[in-house]
Amino acid sequence: MSATSEPTTAPPVPADVNALAEKVWPPDAERNDDGSVAFGGVPVADLQHRFGTPLYVLDENAVRARAREVRDAFDIAAERHGTRAKVYYAGKAFLCTETVRWVTAEGLSVDVATGGELAVALAAGAPAERLGLHGNNKSEVELTRAVTSGVGTVVVDSLIEIERLAAIAAGHGVVQDVSVRVNSGVHAETHDFLATAHEDQKFGFALDAAESAVARIRELPSLRFIGLHCHIGSQIFGAAGFAESASRVIGLHARLLEGGEVPTVNLGGGFGIAYTEADDPTPIADLAEEIVSAVARECAARGIAVPVLAFEPGRAIVGRAGVTLYEVGTVKPVTVADDLQRLYVSVDGGMSDNARTALYGAAYSARIVSRRSDVPPALSRVVGKHCEAGDIVVDAEWLPGDVAPGDLLAVPATGAYCFSLASNYNYIPRPPVVAVGGGAARVIVRGETIDDLLARDAGVPAPTEGNA
Known part of the structure; x- marks a missing residue:
């Protein structure tokens, strides 16, 4: 894995950029008739609405x-x-x-x-x-x-x-x-x-x-x-x-x-x-x-x-039971060779919720899960929001060429060593963990807030009665 814009050895172009590979995704992951994905019977839009993103999702x-x-x-x-x-x-x-x-x-x-x-x-x-x-x-x-x-x-x-x-x-x-x-x-x-x-x-x-x-x-x-x-x-x-x-x-x-x-x-x-x-x-x-x-x-x-x-x-x-859900922000095409262009797809998390790519050069895959796309795929690199060139979530993946801000993107097989290695780098709160199953979702680890992080800083003035 490279943290720079050097050409990447791309994985094979998938026959269907919407498909969820059985051996990688949780067994209960499926696309609904509207093209969106549900985990444990819970649609991703519902998960985002209730719990926000980034979000660790674990299929009980x-x-x-x-x-x-x-x-x-x-x-x-x-x-x-x-x-x-x-x-x-x-x-x-x-x-x-x-x-x-x-x-x-x-x-x-x-x-x-x-x-x-x-x-x-x-x-x-x-x-x-x-x-x-x-x-x-x-x-x-x-x-x-x-x-x-x-x-x-x-x-x-x-x-x-x-x-x-x-x-x-x-x-x-x-x-x-x-x-x-x-x-x-x-x-x-x-x-x-x-x-x-x-x-x-x-x-x-x-x-x-x-x-x-x-x-x-x-x-x-x-x-x-x-x-x-x-x-x-x-x-x-x-x-x-x-x-x-x-x-x-x-x-x-x-x-x-x-x-x-x-x-x-x-x-x-x-x-x-x-x-x-x-x-x-x-x-x-x-x-x-x-x-x-x-x-x-x-x-x-x-x-x-x-x-x-x-x-x-x-x-x-x-490992396979876990998925991390992100929202796409900036999408930026970058020319990396005379005949190769790559999309940099930025998400609202990154190396603070998945350090394995930076730490071990780990390979992951990704899919857009909020909708289906029939647009030809584009070679993409999924990156985080941290102030670090090595903040890469998925080094090389084929995503729909129309990937856009607001799309929900999921990375599978994140059940192991993502939550465990999570950090507060750049003062980012760690995401919640939600268990899904049978169409229901519940928090099993509360997500952090900025107030949680500030509470550990001994130099932050204590609230007074008037502004508490």
Whole structure:
């Protein structure tokens, strides 16, 4: 992706610029007879009228259905190979109290990465024993909250943390279950910032250092070692990386069995989704079978039982269920080469509500959703309103050549890591999140206002009685 006006490699011209690609958009997204789109049975005009734009729209039924699909895929694969599976929803993808309630109601546990995420999960009423706490630098406050709340598993990341957690647990008379995060050394085929299992990075123990960490945990009466954890990265389409990582982690698992029980191996998440029609992720049932069968083969080769397997999908559950709705403002044609013109289509949001394009070079698609158009498509770049050349929402897309101010534009597959990474850059309030389903819409995260932002500024004069 380029932040300049250099020529872009355009995606193929779509056969129908009004079509909503099934694998990218929420299952309930559909165009009505008037040409406008409805999400969860709610027309986009109604969403704009009630909640404004930019707006995060999340299809509750899609989240729940996908949670069940992922849960069942790993349950079936695990049962086929003589073990059990446990699926955690990776809260960092998108977390609010309602999404916690949705996924736990569908039988999933929840993994959290900070004290703030832990607070959200507990506020939602999630059973503490179904929570896992991650993080490479957990504070004493965070670890204490985990211990005193009864969090099921703390994933330890360093020798310092092991000693700190043991002291906290002992001080509260608790025996805390822990797993050890290891780096398998597998470099996932993804963006460098999304790859997390190569050894030169901040997370976990190298494989050759993990045995001493486990030995230390087994010496501490306030900690109970329950297994290994590994995560190779995010937005991964195939099973090859997971299979290679499983091979290395199961080797360590087998060695650790010589010193005691190792009930669980958690292989993390990172299962990719389609952001554009060109993306082709492996179906989750196939992926689950390939990963679990790889583990089973490694265990059989070593003559050991297949452990309980845990997984942590986040994006794979919530990504496709989310759409971001914008209103088009300025539309500007720009000549970028002798034979190439591009429309710059500015919307009323941008990198403050979707940082992934700027941060990772992520590719998205877009459609005009307030009407249908029969005008030939024009190569377009959807950009935000921020004072930043890299404020690009969709780098290259074919939009109707008559795209105009006031049109509603939607970007699909924004359910993961858009709300989570949102900021107040340029003092822009973060948008609300609305859940849709069955023709109804409701706010599940309130949008910010300028007054909310000013309230944090200690230099703003307090209102007096006369002008309050």
